[in-house]
Amino acid sequence: MEKSLKKAFKDIFKWTLVLCIILSMPISKSLAASSNIEDRKAIILILDKVSIEEIFNSNTPNMDILLENGAMGFMNIRAKSSLANRGSTYLSLGMGVRTLAPSEGALAFQTSDGKIVNTGIKDIEETALDVTPNNQVGLLGKIAKENGIVVGLIGSSDLDTLAREATMLAMDENGVIPFGYIDSDLLISDDDVLGGSRLNQERLLEEAESILPDIDILFIEYGDTVRIETTDEITTKEIREEQKIKVIEGADLFLGQVMEKVDLEKTLFMVITPNPSSETISRGNFGLTPIIMSGPNTQRGLLTSSTTRREGLVTNFDFGPTVLGFFGISEPRSFIGESMTVVDNNNPEKVLLKNQDQNLYLRKYRSYFHKSFIILIGITLIGFYLPRLTGWNKLPNDILHYLSITVMIVPLMMMTVSLTGYKSIIFDLIYVFGGSLIISYILNKIFNEKLVIIAILALVTSGLLLIDIFFVKKLMIISPLGSDAIAGGRFYGIGNDYMGILLGSTILSFFVLFHLCNSTKYIMTISITSYMILVTISLSPFFGANMGGTLAAILSILMIVLVMFDKRLSLKKIAFIVVGAILGILLLAKLDSLFNPNPTHAGKALEALMIGGWSKFFEIIGSKLRQVLWNLINSSWNIILFSEVVLCGLLYRHKNMLMELKERYSNLYKGFVTILLCSIAIFSFNDTGTIGTALALTYLFVPLGVVINDNSIL
Template structure:
């Protein structure tokens, strides 16, 4: 009887476990089905190598329909490659990081077809794509209609330059979440050109459904290159795979084929051919639109690579993007990656698609989902923005070199007579040049309010306006040091107002960010970060000297003001982690200097360690409580998930940028001059410097902090050359003026 109870208990337990297993399977299947989110679909039309103007000037009623119910913008598609390697932009879109693709990345084929091995310098006549894949990778390809046989070289090339990232990230996450991807079309001309597969594939180089073969093409003597897509055949394939997939990429490669064959054509013929190709794509897209539920479909039109013509104009990265679908209002696209209306990045592409399907676990991507901002004049606004971006890209170096020249002349005028027999420039000239330099950051910020019209007029405004401002202030206060203090504080306050409230002027300043290069899209850049720290320290310490403020009040005021600066530079506003770290260190150094505490190696090490802990805490708050973490929070997340290898990747990348800028940046001329001046002045320690220390004790303390701050800024920022040169300008220009006075 006892055995029977044990037997009953055993069978009951097994039955219970079996029921739990079945329920678990049902729940997991239900969760997978919920990821499908009621037959939602995302359809992405790829029109490669077209410009915004070409798209807008074409007769495209179906794309126009998307614009009436959606948003348009410019997407920064920059990758780590030359413009000739068009596959890198596709791979970057799929990985969510700027990377480099294999030049063979377009070698993708349909699994069930045979291909001649002789095309790949082998011996046998024909072989299946699966055999090719196994030959190149040593593995049997997983199930899927499309196989990229170059996956091994793609991984080797991409991960060599961007380690600790995932090739095929979008396809991998989609597969894990139960979403099925399909691809149709190609950009073939004289050889397979199926780079679109690098965007859609998973980590194995496989795409579940698709049709990308040469049988999709048809001959046409009226088209450049002699071939184009067969719309009927392509539509048949789309109809075949559409019921089985959630995400469809359509590579309408006619636009790319025209760019490959336009070298012998006139500009007018090329433009006409491009317009006709766009209109054919629009006609085909309209047929696809009619086959899906508009209430459940996300539509996107993207251009991974810019046209050759836009590249000649200086735009090598910004391409048009259109997005339309449920809950997307008419207007301009944006994202929390850029925080700019009408501008997004290739980092945002994957998160946007995944977010549409309700998938929020996309932290492997560094981008954020795109959103729409209402704007009834979206086209005009976008064209205006593009004009500004191109203008700044073209003339940015002119503004910088003009500023560098002005600073260089002033430094030579102040310091060369100290070490040579040259009498130098008149003091009055040098004083006016000095005050003008202090006012230039203000005019550089406000130039965008007048619009960028003519480089000559803009230069006159920036430098002539700065001279007038400095001249008027000097006439009013009749004291160089007071005028300099007012200009320093005015610059600092103006920058803080822009960071906290305006969030615009610095970004589109010649000293601001470059939307085309895409190094930074919002917050304060390293140029203005150096200016903010330098102008703050000069203004504050000048006032302390002028008004004989005691040490305690000086410490409270400085700490309070620097706290505002640190918050402005922090991930929540300025998104400049190097600047935040520098500001923290400068604040602590300032307090030590105010209370005449001697510096020692131990103190400096403790200060640096404390600042690093503060930065980690700040990044942790950013990652934990900020719904859209900035680079600092995401970097900490990457360190946690990627371990020490990710840490060393970030460090090596930053060091590489530091050394590149140290060698190539135009501002290194000023920085090297300032380093030489520091060494010469320190070695001499002449009585003139001692007099300045005695006559301007508080201001001299400020000079010491600015000098140490320059070291910190250079150490903690990848473009620290520029920031250090600018912060040290607020030391050597005022010091030169005081040396002349003494």
């Protein structure tokens, strides 16, 4: 029997791994250039501090021409700085990593031989590499130079002081841009514009014409948008917006003049906004700005990339690989981003505005959903445990049953609330929590056995999450328990919130079913191990891209086998399990790196470790530990996690109760132990594991409360 069990495990692992590799091979329409790259040019127009609405409200016939055979989207431009530090976003674009720039980064000057030199290069390196070590300042310019691609920059955002942050995007590792012109004599006085100065378009065009024959990549910093945004003059919002639109229309006119000077069949055009406008920030969007791209191989649609896997969304990580990829330069080891691709869409403007509204809604109201869920779980735990541990009067059984089932329905309702279109916060809260309570009432009326309801809900939750990961790939991402596109912590896959729910609900559902069906330990072990392998694949880099969750799932499989066969968990066995899980993770990351055309952050992290060695390892560990500490201090879910930890200690003191529970509910008790061990793994191997751990433990303490309450064990 044991040999057949081992053979079954080997067969399951072999075929699931083969399926995993096959299904993970993405097919996309690349923006990369064809093999013929002679005489190609890239023109990048920088319109900083503008919103997508301002672009849409402007008369921009030349940008419209680009969009007829090009794509548009939002670019996440987050950097490691406050919103006041405009230069960090430019430096991040050039380095392909979220970094920090000093104020000296705006100091750049023209040399007598026509080059541009950023004199703050030493300060830039010291600041950037302090927060993001093992990276390269001026990476885009450096790789371009090494491959014979010549870069040029014209224009600046100068007003009362030097504002030449765009040089940090175009420069090489020495702070040098081979061609360009950024001096203040590009400006002319104009009392009719805010700030009193604007670009001299004729002079700017002359500079562009003079260097175009000698360069391959031309950056144009059309700084008038910044000058209007940063002026201290007292004026109305309407006047400011009116002037901004005039500037955008002027920039579009200049873009059209440049388009006449190049071969459109061999030129990549991009319009980027490294920093959001003040009006955009006031609405809560501090991380997403518009981006336009059009080239020889593009079509009308929405921009996306393997970094985000979201239609209409890319990141600043993707900028460098896209520009270099147009020239046939592939640098997967240098950049963590991927070249942008296009998804066909005939009405990208409508989609982007809808996505922006949704992102702003979630950004504004996400905490309402979380705090309401926290309160609901807290009331449920208090209702179950406080009376039994203190002797106080307890709530009526019916209320406790409704509360417990409602808690387990909420994650499902959170996943589907986006289908209603996020009407209003009142409507959506009623939908999630009122709907959960109504379903709880109905289920309690239909089923007498509460564990049957728990098993059904846990299994449905687990199944729906897997369906979303493998096929839908949307519900969790735009759920209130999902990711925040503006903050940019995660763009695809499964976040730690739903990861904790997935592992907790999966383990609970099977062990409750085992209790109800009274199956043999061999059938139980094969069943849950097979399903957990599927869960592990769903969390792996190929699909869910949650490395901490993958590690926790692998650990859970090994612990399930030990628990099912009543093996004691010694330190030696725990160490063996952890080492085995880590080796499994490394194997998955290596497979991701080798077989995935666009590796996830897991595969790239392994590549970075191979190149960077121990210094890169300690950089990653340090970043993760800082994130863990931040969450322990700031996360609202700490109150639930702390309560659950206290409950663990209090229940451990009632050993007689635990022994009675183990004797009367042997299979269920094993499930509770497994969830507890899995939760420890979730917390240990995730930088934002606080929420995931709290939610996973909810699938322990809520069902345990039901069992204790119904059977008066304590």
